[in-house]
Amino acid sequence: MAVATGSQSGVRAQPLSEPVVVGEHLTQVVGERRLWHDLTFHLDRGEVLAVLGPNGAGKTTLARLVLGLTKPTDGRVRVNGVGARKAGRRIGYVPQQRAFDRDLPLRGRDLVQFGLDGHRWGVAIRRPHTQRVQAAIEAVGAEGFADRPVGRLSGGEQQRLRVAQALVREPELIVADEPLLSLDLAHQQNVVDLIDAQRRSHGTPVIFITHDINPVLPITDRVLYLSGDGAAIGTVDDVMTTETLSQLYRANVDVLRVRGRLVVVGAPENGGHH
Amino acid sequence: MFVELLHQHFVHTALLAGVVVAVVCGAIGVFVVARGLSFAVHAISELGFTGAAGALVLGLSPVVGMVGGSLAVGAGLGAASLRGHERDSSIGAVLAFGLGVGVLLLSLYQGYATEATNLLFGSIVGVDDRQLHVLVAVAVVVLTALALSYRPLLFSSVDPDAAEARGVPLRALNVTVFLLLALTTAAAIQVVGVLLVLTLIITPAAAAHYLTARPAAAVGLSILIALIATEGGILLSLEEPWPTSFFISSISFAFYVAARVAYAVKR
Numbered sequence: 001m002a003v004a005t006g007s008q009s010g011v012r013a014q015p016l017s018e019p020v021v022v023g024e025h026l027t028q029v030v031g032e033r034r035l036w037h038d039l040t041f042h043l044d045r046g047e048v049l050a051v052l053g054p055n056g057a058g059k060t061t062l063a064r065l066v067l068g069l070t071k072p073t074d075g076r077v078r079v080n081g082v083g084a085r086k087a088g089r090r091i092g093y094v095p096q097q098r099a100f101d102r103d104l105p106l107r108g109r110d111l112v113q114f115g116l117d118g119h120r121w122g123v124a125i126r127r128p129h130t131q132r133v134q135a136a137i138e139a140v141g142a143e144g145f146a147d148r149p150v151g152r153l154s155g156g157e158q159q160r161l162r163v164a165q166a167l168v169r170e171p172e173l174i175v176a177d178e179p180l181l182s183l184d185l186a187h188q189q190n191v192v193d194l195i196d197a198q199r200r201s202h203g204t205p206v207i208f209i210t211h212d213i214n215p216v217l218p219i220t221d222r223v224l225y226l227s228g229d230g231a232a233i234g235t236v237d238d239v240m241t242t243e244t245l246s247q248l249y250r251a252n253v254d255v256l257r258v259r260g261r262l263v264v265v266g267a268p269e270n271g272g273h274h
Numbered sequence: 275m276f277v278e279l280l281h282q283h284f285v286h287t288a289l290l291a292g293v294v295v296a297v298v299c300g301a302i303g304v305f306v307v308a309r310g311l312s313f314a315v316h317a318i319s320e321l322g323f324t325g326a327a328g329a330l331v332l333g334l335s336p337v338v339g340m341v342g343g344s345l346a347v348g349a350g351l352g353a354a355s356l357r358g359h360e361r362d363s364s365i366g367a368v369l370a371f372g373l374g375v376g377v378l379l380l381s382l383y384q385g386y387a388t389e390a391t392n393l394l395f396g397s398i399v400g401v402d403d404r405q406l407h408v409l410v411a412v413a414v415v416v417l418t419a420l421a422l423s424y425r426p427l428l429f430s431s432v433d434p435d436a437a438e439a440r441g442v443p444l445r446a447l448n449v450t451v452f453l454l455l456a457l458t459t460a461a462a463i464q465v466v467g468v469l470l471v472l473t474l475i476i477t478p479a480a481a482a483h484y485l486t487a488r489p490a491a492a493v494g495l496s497i498l499i500a501l502i503a504t505e506g507g508i509l510l511s512l513e514e515p516w517p518t519s520f521f522i523s524s525i526s527f528a529f530y531v532a533a534r535v536a537y538a539v540k541r
Binding site: 106123 | 423440487537
């Protein structure tokens with residue numbers, strides 16, 4: 001099984017600086033299941049880590065570990081040298097989509113504004129940082145619908161606003177949990193481009209959780225593949241192979257390249273129980 | 275008759291109490307509707323009734339029992355942090371049992387039946403100066419807490435996952451919302467009664483949700499509608515000796531229907 005090594009493929013990788021995210025000897029037990037054991041990985045500036053795996057393999061749990069919302073059973077996660085719990089607030093998080101109430105009195109603009117001050121207590125005397133909100137809205141091309149009620153926007157429009165919310169405070173890290181789910185191909189490309197642009201311009205590393213690697217294949221530096229009772233990490237070429245995935249699943253799994261797309265055949269649908 | 279009544283002290287007290295309760299209900303209602311807690315409000319008010327019935331049996335003030343009952347349920351629901359269907363069904367189960375206990379307590383109570391009727395249907399004109407002071411105190415507490423937690427409250431109402439990641443304490447906020455809701459409900463019961471609390475907490479906010487996409491404007495509109503319904507209802511009941519609660523709920527419902535129609539037309 002491939003283990004992470006320092007990759008220099010980041011666009012603005014700074015070899016002398018510390019990695020942004022370090023996960024050391026992580027073990028995660030949820031209920032009776034051990035999702036992974038002794039998992040070590042790191043993420044440098046400007047790098048994209050794609051987290052793959054079937055439903056129930058712990059992809060969202062991994063996101064919550066990095067955000068400091070779930071404690072590892074063993075091991076530790078550091079983001080820019082501090083514990084994940086402390087760093088969580090400086091991470092731009094795009095959570096898994098959930099539908100907004102259609103009649104929610106909330107505009108797209110308000111949703112983006114939350115990214116700046118949604119966690120702040122007290123009365124806002126004047127609305128701060130209107131320009132930053134506007135800039136984030138323009139960056140995702142949401143000017144046309146930012147003043148409409150969020151509950152009445154399409155899934156793609158909502159997702160662009162969520163990305164704007166995650167980017168508006170210039171995060172040290174982006175964690176996106178299935179941000180492409182339920183989007184059509186054009187909107188998928190749009191969201192991938194937005195996240196790619198941010199890491200190119202600011203060197204922000206990205207943890208991109210997805211059940212399908214193909215839309216993010218062009219920007220992926222490394223893959224963390226979770227099977228439900230184990231994990232493999234490395235470059236796309238290391239991990240997305242028949243050998244690695246067969247070994248990980250302890251079953252015959254074939255990885256095919258078809259017209260530039262990666263197709264995994266024979267992987268159990270739900271996190272492997274053995 | 276009408277003009278004469280307007281000079282009565284108890285009418286002034288009723289109108290003032292109406293203002294206080296309407297402002298608090300209108301304000302918290304927006305968060306209640308955004309968080310999908312309408313059913314929880316109903317449960318808190320009905321179990322406030324159980325608490326009040328218990329207090330009557332023990333010879334205590336029903337208001338004390340009502341606040342106690344509401345707060346107990348509010349704290350329980352807040353701490354349980356349930357979501358979706360599970361929350362609905364567990365509230366239903368607890369609500370039904372609580373009402374059963376309330377019925378028993380009421381049958382044990384040998385005193386004045388009007389006390390119980392007032393709890394169920396409200397008795398705004400019976401509010402005395404001391405109760406008005408308590409209402410004002412409750413209003414100050416609830417409005418201050420809402421103002422201070424406005425942004426995290428709204429953030430966690432509409433997008434709990436993102437809010438949690440940004441360090442918003444979801445559970446603590448949830449308990450806070452339920453406790454504020456219990457206080458508000460206990461206050462509103464004195465105006466419109468247990469059975470009609472929803473007409474001041476839910477209906478104005480639900481109407482406001484149809485009228486604006488701005489959260490602050492929704493709070494303002496919700497308060498305005500609750501105010502018009504309450505004050506209008508009290509004034510109408512001076513002119514026509516029908517129950518105040520009927521007028522309040524009718525005006526509030528009229529706003530709701532109008533808002534839905536306006537919304538449908540705008541689309």
